[in-house]
Amino acid sequence: xxxxxxxxxxxxxxxxxxxxxxxxxxxxxxxxxxxxxxxxxxxxxxxxxxxxxxxxxxxxxxxxxxxxxxxxxxxxxxxxxxxxxxxxxxxxxxxxxxxxxxxxxxxxxxxxxxxxxxxxxxxxxxxxxxxxxxxxxxxxxxxxxxxxxxxxxxxxxxxxxxxxxxxxxxxxxxxxxxxxxxxxxxxxxxxxxxxxxxxxxxxxxxxxxxxxxxxxxxxxxxxxxxxxxxxxxxxxxxxxxxxxxxxxxxxxxxxxxxxxxxxxxxxxxxxxx
Numbered sequence: 593x594x595x596x597x598x599x600x601x602x603x604x605x606x607x608x609x610x611x612x613x614x615x616x617x618x619x620x621x622x623x624x625x626x627x628x629x630x631x632x633x634x635x636x637x638x639x640x641x642x643x644x645x646x647x648x649x650x651x652x653x654x655x656x657x658x659x660x661x662x663x664x665x666x667x668x669x670x671x672x673x674x675x676x677x678x679x680x681x682x683x684x685x686x687x688x689x690x691x692x693x694x695x696x697x698x699x700x701x702x703x704x705x706x707x708x709x710x711x712x713x714x715x716x717x718x719x720x721x722x723x724x725x726x727x728x729x730x731x732x733x734x735x736x737x738x739x740x741x742x743x744x745x746x747x748x749x750x751x752x753x754x755x756x757x758x759x760x761x762x763x764x765x766x767x768x769x770x771x772x773x774x775x776x777x778x779x780x781x782x783x784x785x786x787x788x789x790x791x792x793x794x795x796x797x798x799x800x801x802x803x804x805x806x807x808x809x810x811x812x813x814x815x816x817x818x819x820x821x822x823x824x825x826x827x828x829x830x831x832x833x834x835x836x837x838x839x840x841x842x843x844x845x846x847x848x849x850x851x852x853x854x855x856x857x858x859x860x861x862x863x864x865x
């Protein structure tokens with residue numbers, strides 16, 4: 593295995609969101625709540641594992657049927673044609689956390705749930721009622737700067753997801769179109785439907801995203817890390833392939849759909865099927 597390149601990686605202590613790895617060792621630079629700060633590393637922290645790239649390549653080739661190295665890059669969630677989303681595995685999930693990689697295994701963003709009170713976390717552990725609560729996610733680049741703000745307001749039956757870009761405001765919404773059968777979300781820009789997210793099976797594991805003409809522009813495929821992990825943790829992993837360059841508002845809505853579909857639907861999963 594090769595040594596991982598310098599970059600922001602999940603903090604090995606679990607205290608912060610990311611810690612800077614300089615290519616040889618961990619540093620005291622950390623990101624917390626979207627802000628960069630400094631915190632010395634405790635003794636005994638494990639080094640960055642060099643298997644991240646291998647895991648991403650395995651997800652792409654073996655589980656998603658994508659040949660690594662194809663498609664445009666650019667280094668951010670709005671320019672990469674292939675995104676790999678891996679959720680942090682936890683036995684008890686009280687806060688959704690995802691890492692977003694490009695097709696080479698380099699982390700380019702993180703998705704973090706924000707604004708959860710202690711009470712909401714307790715309810716999430718002890719019951720299923722959190723599916724009715726408001727959920728807020730931030731998509732941040734590796735410098736901690738928000739790229740997308742996604743809010744799924746409290747709901748009873750059907751969900752909607754508000755998508756905002758910092759400095760721009762709301763760019764659109766994902767609006768659930770049905771409550772029974774294969775789930776569908778309309779991608780709305782104001783009163784205009786510019787696309788649709790369509791589950792391809794009743795358990796909502798794979799999705800197609802189409803534009804307003806019905807032409808597929810992106811595909812989301814869930815990838816599994818093995819039966820034991822699937823059964824005993826809450827981790828979900830996805831590969832997203834965007835077929836062609838898109839413009840806003842469709843671009844932001846497609847990226848938001850791809851990066852937050854798990855949270856938007858996991859809280860609704862008891863009502864699917």
